[in-house]
Amino acid sequence: MPVYRLSQLPVGNIGSAYSTAQGPVVLGQHLEFAQVHYQSGKGARPHRHPHEQLIYVVEGQLWARVGEEEFVAEPGDIIHVPPDVEHEVMAKGGPVTAISCKNLVNGQGSPR
Structure with a gap:
């Protein structure tokens, strides 16, 4: 399918082994694309994976630690x-x- 409507995809846990994220996920041949929702004070515990990741903040403030660097990302x-x-x-x-x-x-x- 060449077009995915996020509003019509099922919402589920994303990375349930380490995260409280909820949202729809699209899996391609090589990529995972997810719209993630975190409730206030919730997030993802420290973890790592062998590939890089990009996280675009749409709304809210997301505190993050990447390696030793801590910051708050905004929309x-x-x-x-x-x-x-x-x-x-x-x-x-x-x-x-x-x-x-x-x-x-x-x-x-x-993991879902």
């Missing part, structure tokens, strides 16, 4: 997570919506 910001770097995120002061794009790991998306 319009893109967080770049290099391969094999430990990282974590948490919604700060309210809910957050973000777009995450990363390579599949061993042909699989984030």
Whole structure:
């Protein structure tokens, strides 16, 4: 299917082994694209994966730690997570919506 309507895709846990994220996910041949929603004070515990990841903040403030660097990303910001770097995120002061794009790991998306 060449077009996916996120509003019509099922919402589920994304990365449930390490994250509280909820949202629809599209898996391509090599990429995972997800619209992620975090409730205030929730996020993803420290983890790493062998491929890089880009996280675009759509709304809200997302506190993040990538390696040793900590910051708060706001709407319009893109967080770049290099391969094999430990990282974590948490919604700060309210809910957050973000777009995450990363390579599949061993042909699989984030655990659901």
